[in-house]
Amino acid sequence: MASRFIEQLRRSQTHAASSLRSTQQLRYQLDAGAEALHLSLHVATVAPNGSIEATVPYRLQPAHLRHPPPFLSPDDRRLLNALSVHAPGWVQSSAGPLPDSLDLDWLRQLLDTRRVQDGEGNPMCWGTPVAAGCGWRVDPDDGCQRLVWELPEPLRPLPTRPPGYWDPTTGQCGEIRSEYPPAAVAWLANAPALPPDAVAAFLRDQGTRLASWGLPQPRPLPRRRLRPAPGGMLRLFSLPEGTPGTRDRMRLGFRYTDEGQEAVFEAGDAQSDCTVVAPDAGERLVFQRDPVREDGLRLQLHAALSSCAPRVQDVRDIAFAEPRGWVEAMTRVLPALRAEGWRIEIEPGFRQYWVRPDSVAVDTRWLDRDWFELALRIELDGKPVALLPLLARLHDRYPVSELRNMPADREIALSMDDGRQVLMPVGRVLHWIQIFGELLDGETIQGHLRLPASQATRLAELDDGATVFGADNTGLLEQARTLRRGVTTEDFRTPPGLHAQLRGYQRLGIAWLQQRQRLELGGILADDMGLGKTLQVLAHLMLERAEGRLHRPALVVAPTSVLGNWIAEARRFCPELRVLLLHGAARQPLWAAVDRHELLVTSYAVLANDLDQWRGQELSAVFLDEAQAIRNPRTRIHRAVRELRASARFCLTGTPLQNHLGDLWALLDFVLPGCLDSEAAFRRRYRRPIEDDGDTLRAQALFDRIAPFLLRRTKAEVATDLPAKTEVTLRLPLEGAQRELYELLRQRSLAELRATPGDHGPEPLNVLNALLQLRQLCCDPRLLDAERYRDTGSAKREHLRAMVRELVEEGRVLLVFSQFRRMLDWISEDLTESGIEHQMLTGRTQNRQAVIDAFRQGAGQVFLISLKAGGTGLNLTRADTVIHYDPWWNDAAERQATDRAYRIGQTQPVFVYRLLAEDTVEERVHALQIHKRRQLEGVYAAAESEGERLRLTHSELLDLLEQGG
Incomplete structure (x- = not known):
């Protein structure tokens, strides 16, 4: 039973499917x-839904x-049978002209099939008859007259018997009807073309008969001789x-005109006159030379x-002895001749089509609040x-190199599709390439660019005095x-309620913050450490408060280590400012009071944890202190700060570049999303060419792009009242067991790395681990193994003990x-043994601020600090001596x-001591620090470096290990 049901179902489905198959027609x-x-x-x-799936002849x-x-x-058989009878040539053909012997009724039957379309695929059908007369049409080329049906636009006559028409706009065809007798209509189908002299x-022969039929008469075209002045x-x-011979040529001709009619003669032509038919005037004009x-x-x-060094080819043609002759002729001589009435005709494929633009203009339009469109155009x-x-x-x-x-004043050609070669000065072209990094991507560029609002500065870069702005x-x-x-x-105003004496550069920085806030943009305040970025921000906020804009x-988002400093500085310099610290386990109840405060302070980690609450908080501005914390765009912290809702965004950092140009992109990606394009585009357009290829043009272009959004002042430039800073590098030789251990470890590490190479040499992580061990050994062998090397000794530690x-x-x-x-723990033990009071700050310090305040207030003459725990955000001007026990990869x-x-x-001269183990990896690290510092300073100063890489490469790491010192 079940099997019969399934078979019946299969048959019904097969029948249904066959009924829905496509058909042919x-x-x-x-x-x-x-x-x-x-x-x-x-x-x-034809598909079941009536659509055409495919056609073949x-x-x-x-x-x-x-x-x-x-x-x-x-119907098809009847139509095709008639076609094959009247036109045997159609047999075995799929296309061709219809024979005159087919009458209009055959066309009607064809259209009634509803399967006829015109050349553009539009359907055709039969229409109602149209009444028409006829008239003689004069051919303007030879003056011949033809008797034709005169139909209203857009109807066109069809060569059928009886006569028919076609309406291209509707696809309708139909019969032309007239008052003429059948004999006249039959004669009209074979009416001759009459040359002017045969009229x-x-x-004499046919005039009476045409008149008897009511057909119009042809008109004579009399000659009129003219001798106008030639052009x-x-x-x-x-x-x-x-x-x-010379392929590129200029041919001289002369043109004679009269009331819209024209005759043209080439130089050297033997003919003395030329006849032109004027159909509207009903005459023939004979132009005499x-x-x-x-x-x-x-x-x-x-x-x-004459100034172009012309060379006459023959009576008619002119060429030039030098290529620059064509440039001079095309850009100076011919435009002047055209202005005097000469006609200049340029044939397709002409190779010397040189032009200079009349002007260069910029067009922009806003697409929405955050995006605008920019187009650069020339007038030709x-x-x-x-x-x-x-x-x-x-x-x-032309490669950019x-x-x-x-x-700069040399001209090069920009090629157009129509053959024109637009001449532009090299200096101006390079300037545009510098502004529009997209041009060097090797991709097709449209006539306009869609840009974020933060890139409006490109307009100012285009403002060279010669460019027109609408x-x-x-x-x-x-x-x-x-x-x-x-x-x-002059743009600075003293903030009321600020309890601080501001220096000149600080007043300038506050005015800069004010301007960026007013434009709702933001920027990077990249002053050197110690120049008072905190004070400048607080003064800026006090001005916003006084103007009623801090609604x-x-x-402020900062590392945990400097939160206390922000609270203390705010209380000290602007006690009227309502400040709220959102940090610690008890912070959640404080959220209810957020809108009653004017400055909120939190840490990066807490911000990321509280992101859901921050997403709903509107801010007048956000400031990221020690903003290098977001230099990795793939971190949770970077993604979190991107979601903050603020009218303006600022980064505060003395080191916007620490390792490579990607750091700079990450900061500006927060401040002004899209300012430096996407990360991939930035890497392609700027980072790789600058870091890998030394492309100074790209470096300058990058500097121009970021300059309006980065304010950087160094101590050497602005803090002239700072005391002297003396830097001393002490190279301490390793001796005895420590030296032997260093060489043994270096040679063993090299052997192990060579024994297990990766696809491209030793794995970078293994190289770094080997270098770390050598650096630890330079500091104190006990860092490798405290028990095993407890008696090996450390030259650097002994020197530090005596030095301190x-x-x-x-x-x-x-x-x-x-x-x-x-x-630091061992150095602390040495200081305790020597009876030297000191403080210590590391990542394990519980109450950081208490330790910092104790040192500031005079507790101890030595402050031991781990580089990561205390390298930023601290104001420790009580100290006048800095000792770097070991060099760090990052000089910044x-x-x-x-x-x-x-x-x-x-207020005191500062001495900076750097302790290096002689002939070791430490000296090599220090050399690389200097090398990288010069590159970074080059980017800050206009990016005119020689383009060495801004990061430590794998080969450089391995070189440190192989060469030791």
Whole structure:
């Protein structure tokens, strides 16, 4: 039972499927020409829903008319049979003209199939008759007259019997009806074409008969002789490749005009006159040449071209001895001749089509609040041409490295699709390439760029005095100019309620913050450590408060280590500012009071944990202190700060670049999303060319892009009242067992790395581990194994013990930094044994602020600090001596640590001692620090470095290990 049911179901499904199969049918395509109708046959596959799935040409086969395939209907067979009888040539053909012997009724039957379409795929059908008369039409080329049906637009006559029409707009065809007798209509179908000189004879022979039928008469075209003054004409063309002689030529001609009619003669033509038919006027104009005036035009041309070194090819043609002759002729001489009335015709494929733009202009329009569109265009002969696509193609002909070696005033050509070569100075082209890094991506550039609002500064970079800006650009351009112009101390106003004496550069920094806040943009305040970035931010907020703009709280996000410093500085400098610290386990109840405060302070880690609450909080501004904390865009902290909702965003850091240019991108990605494009685009356009290839053009372009959003002042530039800083590098030789152990460990590490190489040499992590062990050994072998090497001794530790004792006896106050916490523990033990009071700050310190305050208030002459725990955010100007026990990979971090003492408020000369184990990896690390410092300073100073890499490469790491010292 079940099997029969399944079989029945299968059969019903098969039947249903077969009924829904696609079917085939014959389709017709009809093209109406002036002399004949052209028909094409196709077999179309029609889907069940009526749509056409595919078509193939169909050849008319007589056998199909006797034994028709399924796609030929009875109507098709009748139509095709008539076609094959009247036109035997159609047999075995799929397309061709319809014979004149087919009458209009056959066309009607064809259209009634509803399977006819025109050449553009539009359906055709039969329409109602149209009444029409006829008239004689004069051919303007030869003056011949033809009697034709006169139909209203857009109807066109069809060459059928009886006459028919076709309406291209509706696809309708139908019969033309008239008052003429059948004999007249039949004669009209074969009416002759009458040359002008045959009209009189035709009227004598046929005029009476035409009149009896009511047909119009042809009209005579009398001749009228003219001798107007000629005008100059030049035709520019290039002969085919392989033609002997000069291929690029200029041919002289003369044109004679009268009331819109024109005759053209080439120089050297033997004919003395030319007849032109004027159908509307009903006459033939005979233009007679004026040799004297033509000679005058020829002399005018030769005089104008004399500076171009012309070379006459023959009577008609002119070429030039040097290529620059064409440039001069095309850009200076021919435009002047055109202005005097000469006609200049340029044929396609002409190779010397040189032009200079009339002007360069910038167009912008806002797409929405955060995006705008920018287009760069040139004017050629009064018509706009998009310039960005032309610049994008440039690298195919001129590599940028080649352009940079050219004089700035040299002209190069930008190629257009129509053959024109637009001449532009190299200096200006390089300037545009520098502004539009997209041009060097090797991708097709459209006529405009879609840019984030933060990139409006590009407008100011384009403002070179020679570029035209339309009225629509005014607001955007003014904002860009404001950003590029920056601020002066005249823009500063003293914040009421601020209890601090501000220095000149600080007043400038506050004005800069005010401007960026007003424009709702933001920026990076990248002053050196110790120049008072905290004070500048607090003063800025006090101004916002005084102006009534601090209607929403501002937020400071900082490392945990400096939260106490922000609270203390706010209480000290602006006690009226309502400050709320959101930190610690008891912070959640404080959220209810957020909107009653003007400054909120939290840490990066707490911000990430409280992100759900921060997402709903509107802020007037957000400031990231020690913003290098977000330099990795893939971290949880970076993603969290990106979600903050603030009118303006700021980064505060003395080291916007620590390791590579990606650090800078990460900071600006927070401040102004999109300012430096996507991370991938930034890496492609800037980071790789600058770091890997030394591309100074890209470096300068990057500097120009970031300059309006980065304010950086160094101590050497602005803090002239700071005391002197003396840096001393002490190289301490390793001796005895420590030296032997160092060499043994270095050789063993090299052997192990060579024994287990990866695909591209030893694994970087293994190399780093080996280097770490050598650096630990330089500090104290006990860092490797405290028990095994307890008696090996440490040259550096012994030197430090004596050095500290001597400096303390001199009354100096010391900061001692090391990256190894255990090393600080042992140094602390040495100080205790020597009776030297000291403080210590590491990642394990419980009450950081209490330790810091104790040292500031005079507890101890030595402060031991781990580089990570105390390298940033501390103001320790009580100290006048800094000792770096061991070098750190990142010179910027080391200098930040030094700036704990060497900062605003320091009144004593500062001495910085760097202890290095001689002939070891430490000396090599120090050399690399100097090398990287020079590169980073180059980027800050306009990025004119030689382009060595800004990061430590795998090969450099391995080189440290192999060479030891």
